[in-house]
Amino acid sequence: MDLSPASIQEAYTLITPHIHRTPLLTCSTLDTLASTPQSVADLANTPFAGLEPAHPRFRFFFKCENYQRIGAFKARGAFHALIRLLQGGEDVRTRGVITHSSGNHAQALALAAKTLDIPAYVVMPEISTPSKIAGTRAHGATVVFSGSTSEEREAVVRDLQAQTGAILVPPYDDANVICGQGTTGLEMQAQYEALVEQTPRLSVHPEQKVLDAVITPIGGGGLNAGVATYFSDKTTKVFGAEPSFEGADDCRRGLEGGVRVESVKTLTIADGLRTPVGILNWAVISDPSKVAGVYAVTEEQIKAAMRLVLERMKVVVEPSAVVGLAVCLFNEEFRRLVEKEGGDQGWDVGIVFSGGNTTVEAIGKLFT
Template sequence: MSTPAEQAQLLTAARVQAAYTLIQPYIHKTPVLTNKTLNSIASTPQTADALAGTPFAGQTPAQPRIRFHFKCENLQRIGAFKARGAFHALLRLIEDRGEEEVQRRGVITHSSGNHAQALALAASTLGVPAYIVMPEISTTSKIAGTRAYGAQITFSGSTSVEREAVVAEIQSKTGAILIPPYDHFDIICGQGTTALELAGQLAEIGEELDAVITPIGGGGLNAGVATFFSDKTTKVFGAEPSFQGADDCRRGLEAGQRIEKVSTLTIGDGLRTPVGLLNWEVISDQKKVEGVYAVTEEQIKSTMKLVLERMKVVVEPSAVVGLAVCLFDEDFRRRVEKEGGEEGWDIGVVFSGGNTTVEAIAKLFG
């Protein structure tokens, strides 16, 4: 079996293009939105009060020029980009193992909700039994969505270690084939089609991105996006919550070593997992990903409120961490100011999902 480093060498833009060709009949081409109000807010210096208590307190705030292009994967099937990777991984599995074997054994995964729903949908569409392990604290709408596609759900603890233990137990009884939520070659290629589609949509109107930023949980989306843009000039960045060490990727890059375990209850529930081994090989390559930044729970909430009220777009907390970095992280903002100059940057922001509920939103802002 090849090592993660060897597999990473095979991740190319051509692989992402091949994935897109395969999954196109099964996914939505999601819209790209702009918003002048958010451009204006991002291009305005932060106030002294906003910088108080941060490492930038008392310093002159950055004044970048930013134009956003929001890739709305919250409007993807099952409400998240995960449908891309799940369909691609399952279709490749059927190509590799044969339809009869895959339908007989079924597939299994663990997920807080978005990959759970995505694999349940893909399995239902392709006539394959699906066994899904979900944390007991998963959002009710994600549980309901997974169950609606006919998957057999088993609940577990919230950490990746607890999830994986339950997966192993079910596999021993059923023989189901594991399709991991993020640390998987075909998952990464599938998620990378988000970038391919975004770049194509902007090219149609004569636009090109200077940078793109995505959330990072397990890292499949960021690694896929970085794979697609690896032979292009667009810079790729990642974003994480900082709460209770959820910024494992940022900290790992700082330390020069992948962090293996994460235990956090950040409101960005889709970002509570450590970066996968293969994803780390991509994200830790500075030629592919130029930086990862982290934001606080309050910054995530403030950003989510802006998107709900100013864009009229429903997103889950995990989806807005990239935008929060653009609005609040002075290191990132200073880089845009320095490198973008008077022209500024066109930044693609991936809204990764919209699977929340009215009750969850009310609890956040009540």
């Protein structure tokens, strides 16, 4: 399928009956915190030590995909992929579908398959969050466990596929999945325009009604590639955000080295971002005319951003969801870019909260 803004619109038309139109929220407290320079101590032991901290101005618009069906944006791509398979023939209902996922795509495919009356098989790492495993099973999917790396997952998928004949629906490296995820950007822009029209003071430039930037988490890259595809004919800049722990910032490193990183082995707390960027997604993300840059943050910065969202916004998110906010709050390289390009006016920035599939116990362990 062609990756274009028009294909995102087509996908949206198909999936609208099956997904939630998730809210776009603002938070003046987080605007103020992000628009305050970091302390000199914060920049110690960084490349910016001894320099004047950046003083960017932010207005945030949070696309809350944690309120999406199954608690994550993945429902968009799963429904679109299965609807397209059904358009190709009814044999998918006999053969079934199969995928591998740490949890969010697993639940999304299980939900879409149950809704559309298709058998589903899901390979999940043994270390997946128990609530995500339970959620996948609750929608009727057959769950088979594997090791945690993408290579281990894919090996089990091949074996199970040989036994069942099920059709593979990749978690991110698939054009139909990418187009489904890209509808997040389409909705965000439409909601932003309506919100600024109603309340102009929310924007740094209410007369423009165009987001200056959108930042999304990057794991396999389906969300970022889809959102970048939607905005590819617009002035909005798209950025990606990753954890740096144990090499989880494979996309950032790949862009720096000029070649896609094919393997990642990390136990970052952002468990939805432990996979390498897919081949199709890399083709989009590595195109500077579509994605303006990818930035990384530490585990402590992710936890700090998550705490702010929980306590200040009263919104339940998983660690993967807040890496974009963490970049805006703590990544001095990105903050200097916003200060330089936004000037005294600043930037309106759309941030995708990608999911909220966590538990009270998991949150408690993060902050003890």
